[in-house]
Amino acid sequence: MNKRGIDYKTLSFVLRGKRRKVVLLCLDKPKIPKQTAFECKLSTSNVARALKELVGRGLVKCINPKDRAFKFYESTKKGEKIKGQL
Numbered sequence: 001m002n003k004r005g006i007d008y009k010t011l012s013f014v015l016r017g018k019r020r021k022v023v024l025l026c027l028d029k030p031k032i033p034k035q036t037a038f039e040c041k042l043s044t045s046n047v048a049r050a051l052k053e054l055v056g057r058g059l060v061k062c063i064n065p066k067d068r069a070f071k072f073y074e075s076t077k078k079g080e081k082i083k084g085q086l
């Protein structure tokens with residue numbers, strides 16, 4: 001993070017992957033991967049992969065991880081901050 005509070009390493013990570021950027025921007029409210037895939041015009045498997053990568057970086061979180069079906073994902077505070085930089 002630099003003096004302005006921008007985490008360029010994480011921002012670069014998001015920008016390097018087109019699907020990561022699209023999925024992060026699409027999460028304006030909690031959604032399941034299938035909804036996100038439909039809205040972003042991506043395959044569900046691409047969305048699932050992007051979500052896994054974004055969760056790993058702390059940009060997205062699953063809000064009902066114990067549920068076996070219909071897991072909802074939303075942006076974290078860190079994710080919202082990165083969205084503001086895109």
